[in-house]
Amino acid sequence: MSQSTASRTVAGRSTTPPGGGPRRRKHPLLGKNPFGLLLSAPYLIFVLAVFAYPLVFAFWMSFHDYFFAAPGAAVDRPFVGLDNFREVLADPAIIRSFGNVGVFLLINVPLTVILSLMLATALNKAVRFRTFLRVAYYVPYVTASVAVVGVWIFLFSGNGLVNQILGPLAPDPAWLINEDWAMPTIAIFVTWKGLGFFILLYLAALQNVSEELYEAASTDGAGRIRSFFSVTVPGVRPATVLVLLLSTVTGANLFTEPYLLTGGGGPNGASSSPVLMMYQRGIEQGSPDTAAAIGVILVIGVLILAFIQRKLAGGDES
Amino acid sequence: MSRGQNILRGVVLTVGALVFLFPFYYMVIGSLQKEPDPTVAGAFPNPANLTLDNYGDINSRINLLQGLLNSGIFTGGVILFTVVFGVLVGYALAQLQWRGRGVTFALALLVQVVPFQLLMIPLYVMIARDYGLADNYLGMILPFAINSTAVIIFRQYFLQIPKDLFDAARIDGAGELRILRRIALPLVRPALLTVVLLTFIGPWNEFLWPFLITKEASLQPLAVSLANYLSNIAATAANPFGAVLAGACVLAAPAVILFLLFQRHFVSNNIGSGVKG
Numbered sequence: 197m198s199q200s201t202a203s204r205t206v207a208g209r210s211t212t213p214p215g216g217g218p219r220r221r222k223h224p225l226l227g228k229n230p231f232g233l234l235l236s237a238p239y240l241i242f243v244l245a246v247f248a249y250p251l252v253f254a255f256w257m258s259f260h261d262y263f264f265a266a267p268g269a270a271v272d273r274p275f276v277g278l279d280n281f282r283e284v285l286a287d288p289a290i291i292r293s294f295g296n297v298g299v300f301l302l303i304n305v306p307l308t309v310i311l312s313l314m315l316a317t318a319l320n321k322a323v324r325f326r327t328f329l330r331v332a333y334y335v336p337y338v339t340a341s342v343a344v345v346g347v348w349i350f351l352f353s354g355n356g357l358v359n360q361i362l363g364p365l366a367p368d369p370a371w372l373i374n375e376d377w378a379m380p381t382i383a384i385f386v387t388w389k390g391l392g393f394f395i396l397l398y399l400a401a402l403q404n405v406s407e408e409l410y411e412a413a414s415t416d417g418a419g420r421i422r423s424f425f426s427v428t429v430p431g432v433r434p435a436t437v438l439v440l441l442l443s444t445v446t447g448a449n450l451f452t453e454p455y456l457l458t459g460g461g462g463p464n465g466a467s468s469s470p471v472l473m474m475y476q477r478g479i480e481q482g483s484p485d486t487a488a489a490i491g492v493i494l495v496i497g498v499l500i501l502a503f504i505q506r507k508l509a510g511g512d513e514s
Numbered sequence: 515m516s517r518g519q520n521i522l523r524g525v526v527l528t529v530g531a532l533v534f535l536f537p538f539y540y541m542v543i544g545s546l547q548k549e550p551d552p553t554v555a556g557a558f559p560n561p562a563n564l565t566l567d568n569y570g571d572i573n574s575r576i577n578l579l580q581g582l583l584n585s586g587i588f589t590g591g592v593i594l595f596t597v598v599f600g601v602l603v604g605y606a607l608a609q610l611q612w613r614g615r616g617v618t619f620a621l622a623l624l625v626q627v628v629p630f631q632l633l634m635i636p637l638y639v640m641i642a643r644d645y646g647l648a649d650n651y652l653g654m655i656l657p658f659a660i661n662s663t664a665v666i667i668f669r670q671y672f673l674q675i676p677k678d679l680f681d682a683a684r685i686d687g688a689g690e691l692r693i694l695r696r697i698a699l700p701l702v703r704p705a706l707l708t709v710v711l712l713t714f715i716g717p718w719n720e721f722l723w724p725f726l727i728t729k730e731a732s733l734q735p736l737a738v739s740l741a742n743y744l745s746n747i748a749a750t751a752a753n754p755f756g757a758v759l760a761g762a763c764v765l766a767a768p769a770v771i772l773f774l775l776f777q778r779h780f781v782s783n784n785i786g787s788g789v790k791g
Contacts, residue, residue: 225613231690232610235602236618242599242660247625250636257636264643315530318523325528331777332531335538338773340719342737343762346744347541350755356552357540388534396780420519441627449631452721456741471631471722478635479726491632498629 257488264482280489290477290490293461293468294497296379300469301447301501303383308443309436312391316398317428330399334392341389345456348385372458378467382453390446394439401435402428433509440505448498451475470494541766545569545759568756569764575757576743578764581736584651585765588724588735589717591655596664596713597706603660604668605698609680610690619669622662633657634722642727649730658717664709671705672698707779711772718769736765 226233258280265271284290319329336344351357352371359366367374371381405428413423429436450469454461460476461468470490478487540557544550548565572578606612607619637657647653675698683693721737728734734742740761773780 227610227612227615229606229610229612229690232606232612233614235606235610235694236612236614238599239603239660239665240614240618240621243621243625243662246637246657246659247621247628247633250633250640251628253636253640254632257639264639315527318527322523322527324524327777329527329531331774332534334780335770335773336534338715338719338769339538339766340721340737340769342719342721342741342744343766344537344541346740346755346758346762347537347544350544350550350552350759351537351540353552357554357557360553391534445627445629449629451631452741456744459745471634474631474635475722475726479638484635484639487635491629491635495629495632 254488254491257485258492260485262485262488264484276485280485281493283486284489284493289465289468290470290473292465293470293473294493296461296465296467297448297450297469299379300383300386300450301444303380304387304447305440305443307383307387308391308394309439311387312394312439313398313429313432313436315391316395316402317424319395320399320402330395333395336389337392339389341452342456344389345385345453348381348457352381369463372467373463375463375466378458378463382450382457382467385453385457386447386450390443394443397435397439398432401432405431437506437509440509441502444501444505445498448494538766538770541759541762544755545763547756550755568760572743572757572761572764576731576736576739576761578736578761580732581734581739582764582768584733585718585735585737587651588654588720589714591651592658592661592717593710593713595655595659596661597709599660600664600668600709601699601702602694603665604670604702605672605694607665607669608672609675609677609698622665622669625662630657631722634726637723638726648727649733650727651733653727654724654735655717657723658720661709661713661716664713667709667712668702668705671702675701707776711776711780714772715769736761740765 259275259277260273261276261279262273263271315333319326319333322329349372352359354370354373356370359370367377371377409427409431410423413427418426449471451471454467454469454472455475458467461472471494474487474490477490478484543557543559545568546559546564546566547556548563548567550556551560551563569578603618603622607615607622641653641656642648645653647656680693680697683697688696717735719737720735721741724735725738725741728738731739731742740758743761744758
């Protein structure tokens with residue numbers, strides 16, 4: 197990590213404007229090296245076309261009566277105010293999908309933060325088989341959801357291995373077709389699948405926690421658990437803010453898992469997600485305006501959650 | 515630190531790792547079983563119940579080779595765009611001073627938290643309807659074309675190169691294009707493998723976007739055709755689980771093998787700097 201700390205210092209120095217430098221270029225309007233703008237142009241065009249414009253388009257669509265029309269056909273798409281939002285909020289299936297993703301986040305986010313921090317702390321101190329262990333934890337992350345979903349269906353089916361081991365404790369109906377268990381099972385699947393990435397983030401953050409702090413804590417008589425809570429946890433706080441944000445954003449985007457694990461959000465919509473509803477309403481049923489309104493509500497929800505998390509986790513002082 | 519605690523930590527980490535790896539082991543075993551055996555004994559290989567038929571079965575329903583090829587074109591296209599344009603932006607962000615640099619860097623960070631799903635409907639309207647790029651490799655690649663994490667990793671690498679190196683070349687009279695070609699590009703090689711690995715995971719594993727935009731089976735990446743098989747027609751196979759798991763092994767193998775071979779390049783520092791900026 198020392199390398200990147202050094203490079204950050206370099207970055208800090210280089211961002212100071214070259215005021216009164218000995219060799220001023222002839223294009224002060226575009227900066228000292230306008231060539232940089234040329235090099236970045238393809239990327240900037242990409243960001244504008246694939247992120248900025250669609251983002252504006254999504255908001256615009258959610259306030260208009262938008263429908264699919266033949267390419268090139270001039271059709272009237274009247275402004276309808278909040279009609280799309282009213283339609284979304286009056287639809288119990290969509291409301292349920294928002295509730296489901298809430299349940300999902302309540303399980304997935306804390307589990308992700310706690311498990312990845314604990315495993316990263318243990319991995320950081322492990323000496324033997326470190327490579328093997330690290331690889332083992334991120335193999336699920338690099339594998340396609342579609343591939344591992346097959347195994348989970350097999351493992352968690354009515355007479356699957358998990359139920360065979362649990363015997364009489366197994367829930368009935370089985371996990372993925374049980375209204376109470378479908379969403380928690382998906383949340384555990386996603387936690388398992390993404391944990392490796394968050395472990396890597398925490399491992400990087402742990403390199404920044406000074407060894408002296410641990411020594412000081414142990415001189416003051418703090419045990420292992422005490423020093424974990426008073427040195428490690430505050431030391432990796434910026435990483436925790438990031439893990440909270442990223443796992444909330446990924447969680448809110450849940451689609452593939454309910455689509456495949458529970459056959460499209462079943463049973464009875466108990467595991468449907470807002471993005472799954474966006475797909476069904478927008479593409480399958482041809483109401484992209486309703487889908488855009490779901491998306492806007494989802495993003496506002498994520499922003500509120502991110503704001504609350506930031507307040508609770510203490511923002512990034514680093 | 516006591517010996518007991520070390521052993522305890524080792525045990526916890528090893529048990530955790532086995533829990534993480536077990537589904538993969540089970541995927542391979544399941545793909546080789548003649549009859550699906552969900553009992554505890556079925557988790558161990560039983561020579562009497564082993565077969566490669568499931569691979570033939572899934573291949574007769576979805577063309578595995580075509581699927582792999584489509585996934586490869588989709589992933590390869592994204593990697594190509596990312597490497598070519600990512601290097602240029604990364605260099606410009608780290609070593610050149612131009613107006614808009616701060617904004618560009620902020621954008622590269624910001625787009626990583628924009629939920630793709632909000633953009634899904636407008637992008638579908640634009641790419642599939644307006645540009646007519648449905649069932650087209652370019653339409654698949656476009657939304658992922660330049661990976662912003664890769665841009666930030668390139669920037670990070672270029673920041674580590676002393677600025678003096680470039681300034682010296684400038685004083686010697688080298689033009690910007692020449693500096694880029696002769697100094698910057700040769701230096702970035704170590705970052706390439708990290709970027710390729712990191713970029714690979716996205717499109718290779720992506721399901722939603724190619725699923726929306728490809729209806730024609732011969733153009734679908736393997737993740738999409740396998741998912742369609744899983745959700746529609748799996749019930750008609752002789753051993754549906756075996757066939758699905760065989761397909762899953764084929765889909766997972768390239769990513770897993772790549773990361774086993776090059777795991778040294780997928781290290782915490784790179785990824786951390788990539789996301790933190």
